Each structure stands twice: as structure tokens, then as C-alpha cells.
Amino acid sequence: MFPFRRLAVWEKAHALTLRVYSATEGPQTRRFPGLQAQLRRAVAAIPTNISEGSGHASQAQFNRFLEIALASAREADYHLLLARDLEILSEREYAHLEARLSEVQGMLMGLRKRVLERLRENKRGERPRGENGKRGGRKASPLPSPISHLQEH
Numbered sequence: 827m828f829p830f831r832r833l834a835v836w837e838k839a840h841a842l843t844l845r846v847y848s849a850t851e852g853p854q855t856r857r858f859p860g861l862q863a864q865l866r867r868a869v870a871a872i873p874t875n876i877s878e879g880s881g882h883a884s885q886a887q888f889n890r891f892l893e894i895a896l897a898s899a900r901e902a903d904y905h906l907l908l909a910r911d912l913e914i915l916s917e918r919e920y921a922h923l924e925a926r927l928s929e930v931q932g933m934l935m936g937l938r939k940r941v942l943e944r945l946r947e948n949k950r951g952e953r954p955r956g957e958n959g960k961r962g963g964r965k966a967s968p969l970p971s972p973i974s975h976l977q978e979h
Contacts, residue, residue: 871898
């Protein structure tokens, strides 16, 4: 298990969720309540799946939740586009939210890549690398180290 609040990608996804909730609060979104609900649900599913996945004991389980978070991000991407085209979001708000979502997607892909690398190492029977990059040492957590480069903001 890993404290999800220490992951920079979770922080960014949470901030994005708060911004989407705020941006979809006005009277213009009341014309399309289903879209408002779907957009909010999709964007909130990103940090939700990161946090839920970090609570599992294996890299494979964490990877699966990262895949789900990425799928939710892609769904949210479409809902943002639809909200812009239906004039629920202004061009400026859409551009801001889309840029933040793209950043989260990139961070998720990077984290997933590192989790998959650790999975491959474990399947080959390689001893996990310690924090100093050398093999051996103390047993590595199945999840990313809280002080690794994953945490850079």
C-alpha cells in the first residue's frame, strides 16, 4: 500500500476535479444535466482510481487501476469537448481544463510505464532496485517510492 496523497499525479487530478466541478456549476450547465453529471463523474474517477489502486498490494493491481484512470481521463476529454461545443464551457475555460487534463494524462502514462517496468523486473526474477539504483538491499515496496522522481511537482 502507498499513500496516494503523496503522488503528484493524484494532486493534479484532484485539483482538476475541483476545477471541473466549479466550471460546471453555472446556469448554462443546467440545460444539459446529464452531461454535467457524466463530465464530473469521469473526471472524479481519475483521482479515485489512483487512490484505490494505491491501496492494493501488488504492482499488477495498481497498474489495472491506472489503466482505468487513463480510460476515465479519455472519457473526460470527450465530455470537455462536448461541453465546449454545446457552449457550456467558454473557449478559455475549455483550453485551461483541457491543458490540465493533458498534463494529468501524461503523468498517468509515465507512472504506468514505471509500474510496468517494475512488474517486468519482478517477473524476470530480478531483485528490485534500491533507492540508490543498485540491486538488492531492503525489500522494495510494490508501489513507487514516495521519494522517487515520481513525486516531483
